[in-house]
Amino acid sequence: MQYHHNGFRTGSPDIAEPSDRVRTAPASDTLPEEVDVLIIGCGPAGLTLAAQLSAFPEISTRIVDQKSGPLLVGQADGIACRTMEMFNAFGFVDRVMREAYWVNETTFWKPGDADRDTIVRHGRTQDVEDGLSEFPHVILNQARVHDFYLDVMRQSPNRLEPSYSRRLVDLAIDTAASPGGYPVTATLERTDPDHEGRIETVRARYVVGCDGARSRVRQALGRALHGDSANQAWGVMDILAVTDFPDIRMKALIQSANEGSIVLIPREGGYMVRIYVELDKLNENERVANRNITVDYLIAAARRILSPYTLDVKEVAWWSVYEIGQRLCDRFDDVPDAEAATRLPHVFIAGDACHTHSPKAGQGMNVSMQDTFNLGWKLAHVLKGLSGPELLRTYSAERQAIARTLIDFDREWAKMLSAPLKSETNPDGIEPAQVQHYFVQHGRYTAGTATVYAPSVLTGEATHQHLAEGLAIGTRFHSAPVIRLADGKPVHLGHAAIADGRWRLYAFSGAEDPAAPASAIGRLCAFLEQSPASPVRRHTPADADIDAVIDARAIFQQGFRDLDLSAMPAFLLPKKGRYGLTDYEKMYCADRKGGQDVFDMRAIDRERGCLVIVRPDQYVAHVLPLDAHDALSAFFAGFMTAQA
Numbered sequence: 001m002q003y004h005h006n007g008f009r010t011g012s013p014d015i016a017e018p019s020d021r022v023r024t025a026p027a028s029d030t031l032p033e034e035v036d037v038l039i040i041g042c043g044p045a046g047l048t049l050a051a052q053l054s055a056f057p058e059i060s061t062r063i064v065d066q067k068s069g070p071l072l073v074g075q076a077d078g079i080a081c082r083t084m085e086m087f088n089a090f091g092f093v094d095r096v097m098r099e100a101y102w103v104n105e106t107t108f109w110k111p112g113d114a115d116r117d118t119i120v121r122h123g124r125t126q127d128v129e130d131g132l133s134e135f136p137h138v139i140l141n142q143a144r145v146h147d148f149y150l151d152v153m154r155q156s157p158n159r160l161e162p163s164y165s166r167r168l169v170d171l172a173i174d175t176a177a178s179p180g181g182y183p184v185t186a187t188l189e190r191t192d193p194d195h196e197g198r199i200e201t202v203r204a205r206y207v208v209g210c211d212g213a214r215s216r217v218r219q220a221l222g223r224a225l226h227g228d229s230a231n232q233a234w235g236v237m238d239i240l241a242v243t244d245f246p247d248i249r250m251k252a253l254i255q256s257a258n259e260g261s262i263v264l265i266p267r268e269g270g271y272m273v274r275i276y277v278e279l280d281k282l283n284e285n286e287r288v289a290n291r292n293i294t295v296d297y298l299i300a301a302a303r304r305i306l307s308p309y310t311l312d313v314k315e316v317a318w319w320s321v322y323e324i325g326q327r328l329c330d331r332f333d334d335v336p337d338a339e340a341a342t343r344l345p346h347v348f349i350a351g352d353a354c355h356t357h358s359p360k361a362g363q364g365m366n367v368s369m370q371d372t373f374n375l376g377w378k379l380a381h382v383l384k385g386l387s388g389p390e391l392l393r394t395y396s397a398e399r400q401a402i403a404r405t406l407i408d409f410d411r412e413w414a415k416m417l418s419a420p421l422k423s424e425t426n427p428d429g430i431e432p433a434q435v436q437h438y439f440v441q442h443g444r445y446t447a448g449t450a451t452v453y454a455p456s457v458l459t460g461e462a463t464h465q466h467l468a469e470g471l472a473i474g475t476r477f478h479s480a481p482v483i484r485l486a487d488g489k490p491v492h493l494g495h496a497a498i499a500d501g502r503w504r505l506y507a508f509s510g511a512e513d514p515a516a517p518a519s520a521i522g523r524l525c526a527f528l529e530q531s532p533a534s535p536v537r538r539h540t541p542a543d544a545d546i547d548a549v550i551d552a553r554a555i556f557q558q559g560f561r562d563l564d565l566s567a568m569p570a571f572l573l574p575k576k577g578r579y580g581l582t583d584y585e586k587m588y589c590a591d592r593k594g595g596q597d598v599f600d601m602r603a604i605d606r607e608r609g610c611l612v613i614v615r616p617d618q619y620v621a622h623v624l625p626l627d628a629h630d631a632l633s634a635f636f637a638g639f640m641t642a643q644a
Helices: 020-024 044-053 081-090 093-099 142-154 216-221 295-306 364-383 389-418 432-441 520-530 535-539 629-637
Strands: 034-040 061-064 105-111 119-126 166-173 184-190 199-209 226-243 251-255 261-266 273-281 311-328 347-349 481-484 490-492 503-508 550-556 587-590 610-614 620-624
Touching (some): 034 044, 044 364, 081 093, 093 142, 119 432, 166 199, 166 216, 226 295, 261 295, 261 389, 364 389, 520 535, 520 550, 535 550, 610 629
Parallel strands (some): 034 061, 034 199
Antiparallel strands (some): 184 199, 226 311, 481 490, 503 610
C-alpha cells in the first residue's frame, strides 16, 4: 500500500486523516437534515455501499437500520472467490482468510447399493477450478464481514458510523425538484428506549434501500418481488457436535433414499459445522412457520439422513427454517418503465430488497454486495461531478440482468437438490452423478466469476478482444502475478485496484523496446499526458493528482532487471501530493522467474500489446490497441464530463 502521500504521519496507515466535516461537526446522535446519500439497512449490501462512499470526504453519507445494534450472529456464510477479490479492494481480505474455513473439496454421498437405508461416498471434486482466482472460496459468519466493513467506515475520512434503531416510516420523491437539490424525503421513527417515537426527517439527493426481502423502500416505490415458490422447506443449524461421519470437515452434498438431503458446510474455527436439512414438501400456499418445526426436529432429520453415521449435537449456535424461493423485481430504481428515457433515478434498491435466492448456491450475500459495489462508484462519480446523473440509469439495467441469470441457475440447482433419487420404484428420479456433474459444470456461478455485463455505454464491443483473449470484456478483471519494476517486488496486478472509485488503464507493451520514444507505449503516454483529447487531462480536475480519476499503469514483457527505470516515459513516474513526490508503482514486468507470465496467462498479443480499461468495480470495460487514442477518448467521453 502507498501512504505518506502528503507528508509523514505516524500511526496506522489504514486510518485516514479526519475530514473537515468530522473536525467541525458537533457531537450528536441525531441525523442531519440533508445528506447526499441515505442508505436504509445495515446488511451486507448497505455496508458495502457505505464503506465505498466513506472513502470520499466530500460526500455526506448516512446509513440507518431498525435493529438496535450491529449483527452478532449472521445468517449467510459463504464468500465466493469474486467477493474475496472485492474484499481485497477494501483492504480486509487477509483478515477474512485468517479466520475463515477454506472450501477446498466437495464430496458427494448417495444411498448404498447394498443397503439403501445407509449412505456412501460416490464422488469428490475440487471446489474451485485451478487458476480461477488468486483467492479461495471461504466460509465465515456474516457478522464478521459486517465487523470488517464497520472498521473500514470508522477509519475513513468521515468516520462513518451507522445510526441504529431507526425505522423507515415514509419515503417521498419530488419528481419536479431542481437538479442538484434534495428530491427524496425520508421520515424515520426512532425505536430506542430513550427516544422511542421521535420522528426524524432527512432530505437526500439519493436513497438506497438495502433493507431486505420485506423492504419498506421497495414498498414505498410500489415495486414487488415476482417469482415462484418451490413449496419446499429446509432447516439450517450451526452446531457443535461429535460424529463419526468422515467428511465432517469437507463440504458435502448428501442424498438419502427416503429421508431427504443435507448440504453440509464446515464453519470457521475448526469445530462448528452448518447443516442444511431438507424438510417435508409444503402444501400449496402453506408457510413453513405454520409447521412449528423445532431444532430437535432438525437434529432428528439430520441423524436419519446420515445413517449409519452418528451425530451427537452438543450445542446449537443458531438455527432457522425457511422456504425455497427465487424472486426478482422488474427494476431496481424508482423510475417507471414508461418514463425511463425522460426521468432520472433518485431511489435504488439492492440485495434481498430486489432479488432473493435459495441459500444452497451461496448467491444471496455475494450478489447483494456486488449490487452496491456496482452502484457505489456511480453515485460517487455523479456527486463529485465526474459524470452526469444519466450514469445512474446503468445500475438497474446491469444488475437486474445479472440477478435474473443467477436466479435461473439457483432455481435449477435448488430443484436438483430436492429432487427424488432414481430407484426401482422411481425410474424417473435423478441420478446422484447428475448432481455432481451439475455442480462442476456450473462452478463459476458459485465462485461468482460468471458475471458478464452486456455492451453498453460502460462496456465496449469485442472488436479488439483478440488482443487480450483472457480478459474478456464485461467480465471481472482476472488478476495475475507480475514484478514491480522499481523494486522487484512480486505483486498481483489486479490488487492495484482498491475501492477508491478510480478507473484503471492497464497498458500491455508489445514486443518493442518500451523506452523508445516511438514505441506504442511511449506514444500512448505522450498522448495521455499532453493531448487536449486525453481522457486523463479532460476528466481530471485541475487541482487533483494526475491519477485521481484514471490510473494508468504499464506492463512490460522484459524482465525487471533488463529495463532502465529512468528511461521510461515520464507519465509513468508522476509527481503527486503537496510535495510533488514521485510515484514509482505504475510499472510492472512479466514474472519470468516464477513461470507465471501474465502475457501467457491472459493471452495478451505479444507483438502488438493492448490497452485494457477496467471499471472502478473491477470489470473489464474495453480492450483497445495501444494506438487507438481516438477510441479511448470517445469511450470516456460517452459517460464522463469535461473538467474545467
